[in-house]
Amino acid sequence: MSRTILDVHILHTVPPSNINRDDSGSPKTATYGGVRRARVSSQSWKRAVRLAFRRTLDDSQLGERTKRIGEAIAARIADLDPELKDRASALAADVLKASGLVKKEAAAKKGKGEAAANSDVESGYLMFLSHRQQENLARAAIDAERTGEKLDTKQLQKLADTDHSIDIAMFGRMLADVPDLNVDAAVQVAHALSVHAVDNEFDYYTAVDDRKHDNQETGAGMIGTIEFNSATLYRYATIDVDRLHETLGDADATREAVTAFLQAFVTSMPSGKQNTFANHTRPDAVMVRLRDTQSVNLVGAFEEPVRERQLGDRSGMVAEAAHKLADYTTEIEETYGDPAVAAWVTHVGSRTAALAPLGEVLPLPGLVSAVGTTVADRLGTPA
Structure with a gap:
């Protein structure tokens, strides 16, 4: 039986930041492809999505x-x-x-x-x-x-x-004392990984005591260090629309949940150390692929880490990452004979233009609307 699965792939550059730290205060990392990468945990980004829901969904739709x-x-x-x-x-x-x-x-x-x-x-x-x-x-x-x-x-x-609620249907629920009331998650979110190798850095700072300064006394009132990194992240999430529909029990609610998630996942940002780094950025590219077989995480495009190289008259990580993601997407789908049923792309500027042939190119509001319309059609409800 045909299924409706939405895979969301994002390239997102984050400047110096520490948006998700470990128990020692360091930015989280992981080894992939033999090198250390910046990492943002799935739990951290799901929390950011749930908070973003409050801006677009009614309180009665949330948990x-x-x-x-x-x-x-x-x-x-x-x-x-x-x-x-x-x-x-x-x-x-x-x-x-x-x-x-x-x-x-x-x-x-x-x-x-x-x-x-x-x-x-x-x-x-x-x-x-x-x-x-x-x-x-x-x-x-x-x-x-x-x-x-x-x-x-x-x-x-x-x-x-x-x-x-929409967030329970998406992210699931486990009630240890009453397992019959557990809810299977319709959304899976991967840990975001940098497409390139990363070394954490330290910001040494001093804080001036205002009264000492006014009295022309020397010496800092406080000194310390904050660990940070910067990275171009590959982010991935997948929505099992059929499971979401089964839990919510309503096609219109399912469509609204899908569009709310897309908007929130693309534009949200975990809040760690935001006052220190003001790392509010938007993704460089978003690709949504509708599949009818199974989810496909395309992180394998970056198993060999991206290295800064000259591409035409531009240099940096984003352009090369877009090329690698575009090539790997085509190779995977051709090799396994499992092309996307439909696809949409939102990208910023020429650096990520390599992704344009992989789907209908739309600004984000148009992408969200188009995906919602397609979901409604597949669930048999009018758009």
């Missing part, structure tokens, strides 16, 4: 990942029924325990007696629920309080397994 789930549901109970404000935390604890989302012993750790009744339950791990699911559980708690009826576990779990 919240938190251990303070009792606090979240208690706030909704208080908003829905202000008369229950004083008991909101206790009611939230009851509904979470009855649903099995939070173990009873975990809730008991909060304290005893009245103190426990007025404290907010925390889960033992980050719990991902949509805002609509939180509201549904809050309404169930209110109804049980008003009617005196016992909370029903199966019904509560059903409420937590319907009305999935």
Whole structure:
């Protein structure tokens, strides 16, 4: 059966920066093709995408990942029924325990007696629920309080397994205590890798004490170092549109989710050390390929690291990376007899023009719209 898979390939140059650091504060790296590369973890960029969703999607279409789930549901109970404000935390604890989302012993750790009744339950791990699911559980708690009826576990779990938000459908959900409520991710995001070798560098800085300076005293008030690198990154993500549609249960919502993800993934940036480096850049090129067999990550184009070389009257990494990506894309699809069903390209200037023959060239808004229309057509809904 024909599938609908969208592969997103991006070339993105980032100036001196430290957008995703390890436990020692150094920019993350990885060895690939025998050399050290700059790396940005998939989790870091997915977080940036989820934050970007807030600019384009309604709150009801999104979810919240938190251990303070009792606090979240208690706030909704208080908003829905202000008369229950004083008991909101206790009611939230009851509904979470009855649903099995939070173990009873975990809730008991909060304290005893009245103190426990007025404290907010925390889960033992980050719990991902949509805002609509939180509201549904809050309404169930209110109804049980008003009617005196016992909370029903199966019904509560059903409420937590319907009305999935776009971010849950895309990135998945694991509930350790209730595995039946797990959601398979429809989107996979690769770790971004530089297309070339990278050596981290150090910025030695001094901070001046204003009062010392005003009194013409010498010496810095503080000194330190910040590690950074700069890189042209290859970024990749893939969307299983069929799985996304299955989870959301609505073709229009699926189309909106796809277009929101494309816009967010292309334009977002992890926020690490942004105040220090102001590394806000846009990608040099975006290529989206629709496939009906399986996802294909094209990072193999850069297994041999790009080296700066002269291309016509230009030098740098971007132009050579675009040529390598274009050549590798053609070679892979011809070798395996698996061409893209449709493809679109957004690129900036002549440096990345090598990618233009690989798809319909459009500015980003046009690319996003065209992909959305194609998704709607394949799902059998009017564009």
